[in-house]
Amino acid sequence: MKHLIACLSALLLACAVNAQQSSGPALPKDELIKQQQQRVVTQPYNNAPFWKEARGAVEGYASIPAPEAGVLIQDGGQNWRALRNGTFSIIGGWALVAMMLLIGGFYAWKGTIQLHEAPTGRLIERFTLLERMAHWATAISFSVLAISGLILAFGKALLIPVISFTLFSWLAIIAKNLHNFLGPLFIISCIVTFCVFLRDNWPKAVDFKWLVSFGGLINGKHVPSEKFNAGEKLWFWGGLMLLGIVVGASGLVLNFPNFGQTRATMQLANLVHLTGAVMFMLGAMGHIYMGTLGMAGALDAMKTGVVDEAWAKEHHELWYDDVKSGKVPANRSENGGNAGAGTQQPVAVGGNN
């Protein structure tokens, strides 16, 4: 959380810097033109007002039909360079390292959280095929984007000294192309995942109790939760939705430079993208840890779609109660309760031939 706040404040700083730089010359353009017109009469060959104008990123005329061809000097790049190479890379990079250490420390302390009761052998369907496909499409594209993004951001400092220029350039070309082509696919899979999981992630009063005690993770006291606990819901709204929008929108600005967006826009978009991506990766590290090493049975649920009743009772008691009382079908695929078409459905739909 501390890192998130640090990243957020860095982003605000960047916005402030950007706003200052886009405020243009100290004097309005018309005033500088008037001064220049007087100057050529009173002090011929002294073009100071003209140069002030040039320095203030005033757009003039150029015969080349390219965006900003008429701008002589756009000095926002210097701020972008300082923030990207400095503040953002340093805070972002160390935040990721710190999160890794934090998770490693947590694992050393708690280990894998095992089930307290023996499995009953009775299975409940937790995720339909559609839900699992949406999740894994998002998860795989996210992982490729994260790794390729890290290569592009930190490879110059960490990989070039090891594998040298030519090999790293090959790696970076692959990373850039994967990043550019998977980006839009990631956005689409985020939207699908959002729609599929929206109903079960609706915030309820019980979630606040869970959040206050952090799901009983620290003190070991049990807090009942619905199909998704408040942590998962936080990841859904704050990660998938909010960071998805932030990183996705800024990524599209950078990915499609053919819409005439200016350099100032792209400089800001890049900083937003970096901040959002680091926060996304921090959250994903926690999410991946809890879904694999951190908790027994969690990965199986997303792999096979089913969980044992004992697991459901221990981790998602309110959801278990709903299933037991019949409010939620134990097998949504067979009952056709959800939009997804499950593999378990034995009846072939619309047989041709």
Next chain:
Amino acid sequence: MARMKFICDAERCIECNGCVTACKNEHDVPWGVNRRRVVTLNDGIVGAERSISVACMHCSDAPCQAVCPVNCFYKTEDGVVLHDKDLCIGCGYCFYACPFGAPQFPQAGAFGLRGKMDKCTFCAGGPEKDGSKAEIEKYGRNRLSEGKLPACAEMCSTKALLAGDGDVLSDIYRERVMRRGRGGDLWGHATAYGRPDTKATAPAVQSIPQKS
């Protein structure tokens, strides 16, 4: 050792785009890529209009070099900033960082997919062997290795655009400023568009009487 620089004299540039054409022609620069361009501020405003020819300024502390994720930029011993197109990945970061808009990208696919970056080389080619076929194809001609200066400056009709060792350019420019407005000042903006300080050569538009 020389420190290569460009200087453009705003009092002399007449926006003829000869430098742009010379550059395009010398290096066979592809369509859509412009290593040099002429910018006119206050176009058509009497007394305030000036033009400047701009390209890569071969910065001492080059922002493009600082942000390049694959470190493809390098500086020659003459202070010229060059890059290795074999390493370039076409990410566009140098374009975000450069204040002069020097890095150019040929479109390599749909939706503005960037190809390998291209920019002014100060007519010094690239990392390939001087004057080799590979160098000419990737970076254009290497005039510096032949003892010639950049084509744009050589071609400039008013000698507004100068290229060469910074110390030599400073001397030329200093002398020019000292003598400006007297005798030898035959070329440039004032000759083309009128001297603002004398009525006789004032721009024609100023002498049109206003109809009441």
